[in-house]
Amino acid sequence: MSGTIKNILYLSSWYPTPDNPFLGNFIRRQIEILSDDYEVTIVHTVPQTNSKEIKIVLTEEKRFKEYLVYHPKGTNVIQKFRNQKRALRQVFDITRQPDILFTQILLPKGLQFLFAKKFFKCPWVHIEQGSYFSPKSWGANSIFRKIIAQLSVKKIDSFFAVSDFLKKDLKSIFRNKEIELISNHVDIDAFELKKKNRGEIIQFLHISTLDPNTKNPKGMFDACHILKEKIGNVFCFNVVSDGEMERWMDYCNQLDILDVVSFEGAKEWSSIPSCFHKADVFILNSVYETFSIVLAESWATGTPTITTPVGIGFNLPQELGIQTEIGNDLSLANAMERFIASPDIYSQSIIRNHALPYAENEIRGRLKEIINTFATN
Numbered sequence: 001m002s003g004t005i006k007n008i009l010y011l012s013s014w015y016p017t018p019d020n021p022f023l024g025n026f027i028r029r030q031i032e033i034l035s036d037d038y039e040v041t042i043v044h045t046v047p048q049t050n051s052k053e054i055k056i057v058l059t060e061e062k063r064f065k066e067y068l069v070y071h072p073k074g075t076n077v078i079q080k081f082r083n084q085k086r087a088l089r090q091v092f093d094i095t096r097q098p099d100i101l102f103t104q105i106l107l108p109k110g111l112q113f114l115f116a117k118k119f120f121k122c123p124w125v126h127i128e129q130g131s132y133f134s135p136k137s138w139g140a141n142s143i144f145r146k147i148i149a150q151l152s153v154k155k156i157d158s159f160f161a162v163s164d165f166l167k168k169d170l171k172s173i174f175r176n177k178e179i180e181l182i183s184n185h186v187d188i189d190a191f192e193l194k195k196k197n198r199g200e201i202i203q204f205l206h207i208s209t210l211d212p213n214t215k216n217p218k219g220m221f222d223a224c225h226i227l228k229e230k231i232g233n234v235f236c237f238n239v240v241s242d243g244e245m246e247r248w249m250d251y252c253n254q255l256d257i258l259d260v261v262s263f264e265g266a267k268e269w270s271s272i273p274s275c276f277h278k279a280d281v282f283i284l285n286s287v288y289e290t291f292s293i294v295l296a297e298s299w300a301t302g303t304p305t306i307t308t309p310v311g312i313g314f315n316l317p318q319e320l321g322i323q324t325e326i327g328n329d330l331s332l333a334n335a336m337e338r339f340i341a342s343p344d345i346y347s348q349s350i351i352r353n354h355a356l357p358y359a360e361n362e363i364r365g366r367l368k369e370i371i372n373t374f375a376t377n
Helices: 025-034 076-092 108-121 135-140 144-156 164-173 217-231 243-254 267-280 295-301 327-339 348-353 360-372
Strands: 007-013 039-048 055-060 063-071 102-105 124-128 158-161 179-181 202-207 236-239 259-263 281-284 305-307 319-321
Touching: 007 025, 007 108, 025 039, 025 360, 039 076, 063 076, 076 108, 102 108, 108 124, 108 144, 124 144, 135 164, 135 281, 158 164, 202 267, 202 327, 217 236, 217 243, 217 327, 236 267, 243 259, 267 295, 281 295, 281 327, 295 305, 295 348, 305 327, 319 327
Parallel strands: 007 039, 007 102, 039 063, 102 124, 124 158, 158 179, 202 236, 202 281, 236 259, 281 305, 305 319
Antiparallel strands: 055 063
16 A cells, blocks of 8 residues: 555444443544544444334544444344345445555454455454453354454454453464554543542442353352451442343342442443542452453552453552452452452552553554554655
8 A cells, every 4th residue: 555544444343322332432432542643434233123224324523434324134144244235335335445444353243344345455454352262252153253253364464452361362263363462542531540538448349241251240249248248248349330230239139238239330431430539449350351441440540450360450460459260259259358458558650550551642653553554655
C-alpha cells in the first residue's frame, strides 16, 4: 500500500447495541481512540428472529460512522451466513474503500471478516481477546468453527493478542502464525487515584457479568459463606453486574450471606470509577480471562486486587494484591481474611503505576505504529 492511511473499516464479534449496551463497550472506546486520527466506519450485524427485512441504522459522529445492520437470523449455518453477507453487502456497497480492515474477536463472525477482506482487498489487522481459544473452550468448539478460525488466521496480515496469557494459548493453536501484542486501554483520567477513606468494615468489590462459565460467581459467594462462618459479618462484598442477579441473590439467601453481600445491579461506565473509589479491594475470581480490563481499572484507582492467575493478573506482583487458586473457594476466603487483617500494606501510587502502560495515549501510539507499517511514502 502506498500513501497515507486515512480510512479504517472496523468489524467485531462483540459490540454494544441498544438491546445489549454493555457487550464490547470497551471495543467501542478503542474505536473512538482511532477516530481521533482516522476516519473510522464500524459495521456490526444484529440478527433478528422475527424479521424478514434488512434494516440499517446509521449513527454519524465527527470522524466516526456506525452502521448497525439488522437482518433475518436464519435457521441453519448456511442460511445465517447468506443473510449476514447480504446485509453486509448493502453497507459495503455504500462504504468508502478502506485503507485497512480492523477486526476484533474472531468467533463467531470470522466468516464476515473473511468476506470483508475479499470484498475490499485491503490489509487486515486482527486483535484477539475472545476466550474461545483457551484449552478447554477450543476443544469444545465445533469443527466448523475451528475451520473458520484456521481459514481466517491464514488471511490475516497482522495478528495481535491482548495479553501474553492469551498469546500463549493462540500460539498452541496457530503455531506458524506470528502473533504480536497490543493491550486494551484504560482511561487514566476517569479512573483517577483517590485517597481511600476506609470505614469500619472492609469493602470488597466485584464487577462482571456473573457468567458461571468464566467468572465463577458461585465460588465467590461460597468464599463469602466460608469467611462469614469464620469471622462473622465484619465485611461487605459489593457486586456490580448486568448478569443474572435474581439467581445469585437466591443462592446467597440459601447461604444466609445477604447481610454481607450487596447486589448493586448494572451501572453506566461513567459510574464505575466511583465504585473503585469506595472499595478497599477488588476481587476477580475468573477461571479464564484474556485481558480483564477491570483489573487495569482497579490498579488505575490505586485499588489492590485479589485475583486468580488469568489475563494481566497472571503472576500478580505482591505489591498489587493477593493471587488465589482457580476454582479454590478456600483460597479466596483465606485471601479475603488476610486482607481484612492487613489492609494498609499496599501503596496506592505503586499500584497505579502498574496501570500506566495501559493508558489511552500509550495504546493510541501503539495503534498508530501498527497502522503506519502499512503506509509507505
